[in-house]
Amino acid sequence: xxxxxxxxxxxxxxxxxxxxxxxxxxxxxxxxxxxxxxxxxxxxxxxxxxxxxxxxxxxxxxxxxxxxxxxxxxxxxxxxxxxxxxxxxxxxxxxxxxxxxxxxxxxxxxxxxxxxxxxxxxxxxxxxxxxxxxxxxxxxxxxxxxxxxxxxxxxxxxxxxxxxxxxxxxxxxxxxxxxxxxxxxxxxxxxxxxxxxxxxx
Ligand SMILES: C[S@@+](CC[C@H](N)C(=O)[O-])C[C@H]1O[C@@H](n2cnc3c(N)ncnc32)[C@H](O)[C@@H]1O
Numbered sequence: 001x002x003x004x005x006x007x008x009x010x011x012x013x014x015x016x017x018x019x020x021x022x023x024x025x026x027x028x029x030x031x032x033x034x035x036x037x038x039x040x041x042x043x044x045x046x047x048x049x050x051x052x053x054x055x056x057x058x059x060x061x062x063x064x065x066x067x068x069x070x071x072x073x074x075x076x077x078x079x080x081x082x083x084x085x086x087x088x089x090x091x092x093x094x095x096x097x098x099x100x101x102x103x104x105x106x107x108x109x110x111x112x113x114x115x116x117x118x119x120x121x122x123x124x125x126x127x128x129x130x131x132x133x134x135x136x137x138x139x140x141x142x143x144x145x146x147x148x149x150x151x152x153x154x155x156x157x158x159x160x161x162x163x164x165x166x167x168x169x170x171x172x173x174x175x176x177x178x179x180x181x182x183x184x185x186x187x188x189x190x191x192x193x194x195x196x197x198x199x200x201x
Pocket of ligand 1: 016027043065068070104105
């Protein structure tokens with residue numbers, strides 16, 4: 001069991017443990033999700049962000065997706081409507097979502113060995129490995145979010161280091177504006193919010 005955003009979640013062995021640093025993303029996402037709105041939490045893991053959205057905006061429809069069956073069943077147990085699949089592949093919800101969230105794997109492959117020993121031992125590589133610059137899956141999340149979001153809808157993704165700069169061209173060319181990174185109290189980058197541009201396909 002783990003505490004996230006003031007609620008207790010079940011986390012099965014071998015599933016990524018939701019981190020306190022992600023609560024800021026969950027809070028921002030909840031503030032952008034209108035009553036009766038629709039949200040998709042890609043890479044939902046144990047469903048922490050999705051569960052937060054469901055609690056904060058009880059009239060919203062929220063779906064979590066994960067490629068790992070153990071994670072998806074954990075999210076289900078935490079009350080989240082869940083699908084198993086690769087990013088948004090199981091969904092037919094084009095251009096109707098208000099919010100897409102994703103804490104996708106974003107650790108560069110070469111830095112996986114720097115993760116704490118217990119993380120390397122207990123959490124699956126698929127939860128962390130983001131490829132050469134850490135952004136392989138995050139770039140795919142951006143494309144998937146552009147498909148899911150209505151014009152004016154918001155994407156919120158967790159990143160670190162200086163990945164905001166590396167991701168900026170992808171966000172711009174995929175169709176996002178109002179790109180807004182945020183940092184924690186220590187000055188470390190924690191995430192990016194971006195709006196799906198209006199007025200274009
Ligand atoms: C860093 S964990 C985050 C989990 C959760 N969002 C959280 O904050 O607690 C990343 C999650 O992404 C999932 N994942 C990795 N590749 C995926 C893909 N192609 N499609 C869907 N989920 C994926 C992993 O199984 C893992 O549960």
